[in-house]
Amino acid sequence: MLEVRGLRAGYGEVEILHGMDIDVAEGEVVAVLGSNGVGKSTLNNNLSGICVPFGGSIRFCGEDIAGANPARIVDLGLIQVPEGRRVFPNLSVRENLELGSYRRGKAARARNLGRVTRIFPRLMERFGQMAATLSGGEQQMLAIGRGLMSEPRLLILDEPTLGLSPILVDEMFELIGELNGEGLSILLIEQNAVQSLEAADRAYIIEHGVVAMSGPAAELAGSPDLRARYLGL
Amino acid sequence: MDATILGAAVINGLLLGGSYALVAVGLTLIYGVLHIINFAHGSMLMLAMYGAYFLLMKAKIDPYAAIPLMVAAMFAAGYVLYRGLIGRFSHGKDENILLITLGLSIVLENVALFFFKGDSQTVTVSYSDRMVALGPALVPLPKLVSFVASLVLCAALAWFIARTDTGRAIRAVAKERHGARLVGIDVEKIFAVSYGIGIACLGAAACLLIPSFYVSPSVGHLFVIVAFTIVVLGGMGSFIGALVGSLIIGLTESLSGLFLGEALGQIGISLIFILILLFRPTGIFSK
Numbered sequence: 001m002l003e004v005r006g007l008r009a010g011y012g013e014v015e016i017l018h019g020m021d022i023d024v025a026e027g028e029v030v031a032v033l034g035s036n037g038v039g040k041s042t043l044n045n046n047l048s049g050i051c052v053p054f055g056g057s058i059r060f061c062g063e064d065i066a067g068a069n070p071a072r073i074v075d076l077g078l079i080q081v082p083e084g085r086r087v088f089p090n091l092s093v094r095e096n097l098e099l100g101s102y103r104r105g106k107a108a109r110a111r112n113l114g115r116v117t118r119i120f121p122r123l124m125e126r127f128g129q130m131a132a133t134l135s136g137g138e139q140q141m142l143a144i145g146r147g148l149m150s151e152p153r154l155l156i157l158d159e160p161t162l163g164l165s166p167i168l169v170d171e172m173f174e175l176i177g178e179l180n181g182e183g184l185s186i187l188l189i190e191q192n193a194v195q196s197l198e199a200a201d202r203a204y205i206i207e208h209g210v211v212a213m214s215g216p217a218a219e220l221a222g223s224p225d226l227r228a229r230y231l232g233l
Numbered sequence: 234m235d236a237t238i239l240g241a242a243v244i245n246g247l248l249l250g251g252s253y254a255l256v257a258v259g260l261t262l263i264y265g266v267l268h269i270i271n272f273a274h275g276s277m278l279m280l281a282m283y284g285a286y287f288l289l290m291k292a293k294i295d296p297y298a299a300i301p302l303m304v305a306a307m308f309a310a311g312y313v314l315y316r317g318l319i320g321r322f323s324h325g326k327d328e329n330i331l332l333i334t335l336g337l338s339i340v341l342e343n344v345a346l347f348f349f350k351g352d353s354q355t356v357t358v359s360y361s362d363r364m365v366a367l368g369p370a371l372v373p374l375p376k377l378v379s380f381v382a383s384l385v386l387c388a389a390l391a392w393f394i395a396r397t398d399t400g401r402a403i404r405a406v407a408k409e410r411h412g413a414r415l416v417g418i419d420v421e422k423i424f425a426v427s428y429g430i431g432i433a434c435l436g437a438a439a440c441l442l443i444p445s446f447y448v449s450p451s452v453g454h455l456f457v458i459v460a461f462t463i464v465v466l467g468g469m470g471s472f473i474g475a476l477v478g479s480l481i482i483g484l485t486e487s488l489s490g491l492f493l494g495e496a497l498g499q500i501g502i503s504l505i506f507i508l509i510l511l512f513r514p515t516g517i518f519s520k
Contacts, residue, residue, distance in 0.1 A: 048414075048415055049414075050411070050414060050415075069419070070414045070415065070417060071417040071418070071419050073417075074415075074416065074417030075417065079415075080415050082411065082412065082415055085412075086409055086411050086412030086415065087409070087412060088404070088405040088408060088409045088412060088413070089408055089409065090404055090405075090407065090408045091401060091404055091405060095401050095404075098398070098401065099398070099401050099402065099405055099413075099416050099418070100416055102398055102401075102402060102416050102417055102418055103416070103417035103418075104417065146416065150416065150417070
């Protein structure tokens with residue numbers, strides 16, 4: 001479904017990703033793990049078309065999307081829920097969700113509004129409120145809800161648990177399981193390695209702009225090397 | 234003070250405010266989305282007024298009938314200006330937009346001066362001198378029409394911004410550009426559309442003004458200084474602030490004209506501007 005080959009990318013003159021290969025197949029949850037500053041955001045900005053790669057290819061559902069504009073990428077159903085939520089603070093919860101279907105999923109807007117508010121009943125309670133007045137956890141729900149409104153074929157979740165309380169973190173991983181259970185493919189970008197490896201089918205460990213390790217999540221979780229370097233076990 | 238005279242001054246002030254409203258709403262919309270003061274606002278209004286003037290003189294199109302035409306033409310002009318000039322040469326820097334719009338206003342004014350000379354032109358339509366009794370006041374029909382039409386158009390614009398996807402996208406882009414890109418909103422296009430709408434307001438304002446006001450290459454200054462005051466008074470970027478601010482400023486101008494003499498009417502506006510900057514620099518309707 002998503003095929004990233006030899007992706008080189010960065011900002012201005014500075015190359016941050018030095019040739020990265022990543023795959024996501026239909027129906028998978030794939031985790032991309034790495035600490036701060038290894039290039040996770042750069043990867044995301046290139047997948048969503050915010051940045052133009054220096055080299056390599058990005059194919060999504062058979063189409064080359066490297067350097068395509070973000071709107072085209074949304075049209076294809078590659079939807080990103082960004083780090084820091086990036087909800088529209090001056091719009092109501094309802095309007096935020098409606099704008100999720102600005103380009104894709106417009107025809108089924110009413111039905112999807114119903115679906116998203118069933119997944120997140122909290123958003124229903126806050127339906128008319130400005131997004132700025134929501135708590136961090138609620139804003140995260142809203143950001144994911146907005147992503148779901150565009151009927152994603154592949155949903156990229158960028159650090160969805162950042163800043164959430166432990167209970168909410170657990171709920172977030174439960175939700176990822178549920179959404180995947182309904183057939184949604186998910187690319188999970190996270191720092192939280194332990195729980196991400198539990199939730200994912202496969203994982204990539206990123207270090208210094210390259211894939212340092214990859215494989216089935218269960219295998220990686222058991223790897224002594226990784227446990228020592230990453231999980232501090 | 235005779236209550237009738239006071240009442241008449243209040244009514245005239247509100248009508249005057251109504252004619253400022255569209256100019257101020259356009260200015261505040263552009264500021265709210267692009268975060269820049271559009272220094273070309275006055276000269277674009279001047280251009281629109283010449284447009285309405287020539288449509289009447291050369292094509293015999295009544296200014297009121299010309300509203301849809303001028304709105305469409307000014308929207309297109311604003312959109313193209315943003316796409317071709319402002320957006321392209323600003324390189325994403327607000328201070329560049331400022332300079333470009335300032336430069337644009339100087340060019341437009343001098344081009345107008347070259348073609349139209351410095352004289353003021355006025356038009357006469359059949360209803361130019363028609364007066365209507367409005368409570369204690371006898372007001373010129375064009376001013377009443379201008380007031381009502383301004384408010385109706387502002388309401389239509391408010392509905393558009395509040396209820397349509399493009400309106401939501403305009404508000405979304407104003408505060409969260411990255412998030413907007415990720416839902417597939419073409420941010421540059423929304424900038425151009427917002428600029429176009431702000432300029433389109435001037436198209437309507439021009440048609441409503443021309444039956445009762447003169448046009449000259451420098452006519453824009455007159456309105457734009459008042460419009461700046463209104464936008465600061467109402468809160469930069471606030472739609473409702475621009476509307477209420479217009480009425481307050483219209484009233485102020487009319488009442489200070491009544492008490493201080495016609496020639497000093499604008500003193501009240503300057504006074505309000507200073508007071509706002511001293512005591513509530515973010516404006517009445519700012520959050």
